[in-house]
Amino acid sequence: MTGDAEIRVFGIRHHGPGSARAIARALAEFEPDTVLIEGPADADPFLALAASDDMQPPVALLAYVRDEPARAAFWPFAAFSPEWQALRWAILHDADVRFCDLPAAISLAAEQSPESAERPDPLAALASAGGYDDFEQWWDAVIEHARPGDAEGAGAGAFDEITAAMEVLRADTDLDEHTARREAHMRQVLRTAVKAGARNIAVVCGAMHAPALTGPLGPAAPDARLLRGLPKVKAALTWVPWTHSRLSAASGYGAGITSPGWYDHLFTYPDDTTARWFTRVARVLREEDLPVSSAHVIEATRLADTLAVLRGRALPGLSEAVEATRAVLCDGDDVLLDLVARKLVVGEALGAVPEDTPTVPLDADLQARSKTLRLKRAPIAKKLDLDLRKDLDLQRSRLLHRLSLLGIEWALPAESAVRSTGTFRETWSLQWDPELSVAIVEASRWGTTVEAAASATVLDRARKPGTTLGEVTDLLEQALLADLRDAVPHLVTAIDAAAALDHDVLHLMSALPALIRTVRYGDVRGTDLTSLAHVADAVLARVCAGLPSAVTGLDSDAADAIRRAVDDVHTALALRDDPDAAGRWLDTLASVCDRDDVDGVLTGRTVRMLRDVGRFDEHATGVRVARALSVGSAPAAKARWIDGFVGGGGLLLVHDRGLLSLIDSWVSGLRAEDFVDVLPVLRRTFGSFAHGERTLLGRAVRGGSEHRATAALEPARGHRALTATALILGVPV
Incomplete structure (x- = not known):
């Protein structure tokens, strides 16, 4: 009692169905005219939205800093949250309802947001004192499975017992400064409610805070001093949908629980809880085309009940339900059990908020x-x-x-x-x-629309100092996919300007494939890219002019990077189907392929490309392979050349046994120390071949292919096959 006002403090566990049922019964018995709930005090204007039928938990209050939205905090509520039940009771019974915790404007200004703070759960100590290794099992047995009409242990008396236990725990706990300020603010809100004329005040808060609000409130001056001068930010608040999975402790939520889906089931179905649960499990498994019958449900229910009796529990808990599910419904398969855990034990229910909820x-x-x-x-x-x-x-x-x-x-x-x-x-x-x-x-x-915001962010990225040509080109490709037509001309201009200022051939080559893809496929989405084609031609001209000088004096890593860029440009030009552009590119490759001052991985690759497009015939290719593997070159240089020539695919060697013989002869003639030196490169080269290619090459080197070619033919079997084919095609034999 404080003056003429009667104050009752209900210390609850956040998101506990037993607490939620007990709160509903306690409020119905007490009939308060004012209900104070742990939550950000500046969210009071949004409490009325909870009265809407369109507000379907789980939901959460979202608070964020207006000028820095990444700094945000959530206060989640599920149907089985005691705070939500208290809020709904107050609305339905016309009681004055408010939040009493520190405003979000102060919480967000602190270094640690209320939901990210890691703090021990004091109720775990009670579970240990009760002889339970698992806190969830203790809470299930003592609170969550208490049915309406049970003994006072799960009613209002349970709150008094929990508050008394919390007093003992708080005596051995050093409260942090943030918690002390929160409790000071709660007491100040209580004093305000009393001064406003409230007579029956119910306070619903976390169990650890209950002792700080029970009994005489004392003078206000110390609390006022504690709250004076606290930093604040400009915060905005609203309701947003939430999910059961985000209520779980595994999601990182500070007040998380291990089984929100199970708790929702406990709260929704207080009668025949176990049988209804296994019916839901069976439905989930049947959706996966698994043979689960009503007999399975009956046996699982019996097993769970038996386990509860053996363990001295009044009703089966989650542990009994899980064990019965594994043994009866899942046949010991933990993969199926994990499926049940994800879909039911944790659950994926998504809440909803009214359409008139304030939003950006x-x-x-x-x-x-x-x-x-x-x-x-x-x-x-x-x-x-x-x-x-x-x-x-x-x-x-x-x-x-x-x-x-x-x-x-x-x-x-x-x-x-x-x-x-x-x-x-x-x-x-x-x-x-x-x-x-x-x-x-x-x-x-x-921006205020998705299209306008996407266009603005794309242009902002393109205009930032230091943005490379490749990055701007990627932005253009994404803008075309997003159909940001207003942004495309600006991006094309930015690409033209970046290409003119960028003298790095590797940068130009890295940007060219995306440009060519955009020119080639951009018209699928109906965008005019004529100007971009001119930009791509200009970039290609600069690449062809600069590549011969850019490939000299490179170490292995730089040469490998140029090789990857050459591969990408070559593939992109093949897609473009422009003979003039392809001709300029192939002329550039031809000017590089026979040079001695270029890393072998590049000369080998250019020879392969020119051979594939028909610029080099078999004889010209064989001459270059033989020269690269001649006695005058170092073994490591030869290995690099082979890596460039055949790296990425072995079909050329499968079909050209002359080239395979040259390479085989070179490898076979290596000295032991030289073989050890080149082995890493050769392993990388031949290891990149497909399994079938390696198999065929191995047979060819062992002579297996020739053996099959000279194997005895069977004309009779061949004639039968030809006859069958002729009948199918309808031609005379």
Whole structure:
């Protein structure tokens, strides 16, 4: 009692169904006119939204710094959270309800946010004192499995006992300064409520705070001094959907629990809890096409009940349910048990907030676009195969690419299960993470719509000092995929300017493939890229002019980098199908291939490329291979040349036994010490071949192919095959 006001403090465990049921019963018995709940005091204006039928937990209060949205904190609530039940009770019974913890504006100004703080759970000490190694088992047995109408142990009396136990624990615990300030603020809110005329005040807070709020409040001056001058930030708050998986301790949430899905089940189904649970498990397994019958459910329920009796427990807990699931429903398969744990024990339920919940304009635009394109936010990863020839899928693709540019990773590229070699297919993996709400707030500084924000962020990256030609080219490629038409001309201009200022041939070569891909495939999305084609031609001209001088005096690492760039440019030019551009490129390669001052990995590669396109015939190629492996070259240089010539694929040697014989003779003639020196390079070269290529080469070197070629023929069997083929084709034999 404080004056004429009666104050009752209910110390709860965050997100405990037993606490939630006990709070509902205690409030119904006490009938308070004011309910104070642990939570940020500056979120009071948003409490009314909890009365909406569209507010479906799990949800969370999101607070972030207006000028620095990455600094954010969440206060999650599930249906089985005692705070949520207290909030709903107050709304339904017209009681005054407020949050009483430190405002988010102060919490966010602290070095450590309230949800990131790592602090021991004092209730674990009670579990140990009760003889339980596992705190969850103790809480299940003492609190969570208490049914309505049970003895007072799970009702209001349990709160008094917990508060008394917390007093003992606090006596041996050094409270940090942040906790002391939080409790001082709670007492100040209590004093304010009393002065405002409240008569019956219920305080719902974490059990560790309960002793600090129980009994006489004492003078206000010490608390006022403790709170005076605390730093603040400009904070914005709103409600956002949350998921059960983000309530789990494994997600890093400071007040997390191990089994939110199980706790939701306990709260939702207080009667026949075990049988209903195994029915849900059976449904999940049947969705995986596993043979689970009603008999399995009955036997699993019996086993769980028996285990509970053997362990002296009134009702089966999660441990009994897990063991019965493994033994009966999963046949001892831990992989299936893990599936049940992910889908049910932890769970992936996603909450919802009313449409009129305050949000940034960017989020409102994203929600509207998602609804139009039928993209639903879901906590479980879902594959989305898009056919860009369809307008709906094309619009979806553009939206997802725009979100990717903004750093909102709702969707990530994935491998498609549909076999296709065209450029009109995309596959994404969609999974909504509640913390993407922070990413949306961060991205909102770029614009009020997804398209405008994506365009602004692309142009900002392109204009930053130090942005390389390759980076700008990649931005253009992404902008085309996102259909940012207003940004494309500016990016083309930026590429032209960057190319003119960049004198590094490797940079130019690294940017050229993306340019050529854009020119080649950009028209699939209906964008005019004529000006970009001129830029690509100019970059190619500079590459052809600078490559001969850039390949001299290189160490092995630099030569390998140039080789990879040469491969990429060569492949890109083949896609472009421009004879003039290809001719200039091949002339440049021809000027490099016979030089002695160039690393062998480059001369070998250029000889191979010129041979593949028909510039060199078999004789010219054989002469160059023989010369590279001649006596005058060092073994290491020869190995580098071979690496460049055949590295990445061995089909050339499979079909050209003359070249294979030259290389085989060279390797066979190496001295022991030379062989040891070149072995790493040879192993890398031949190790990159496909398994089938290595097998064929091994047989050829051993003479296996010749043996098969000279093997006796069987004309009778061949005639039967020809006859069958003729009948199929309908031609006379």
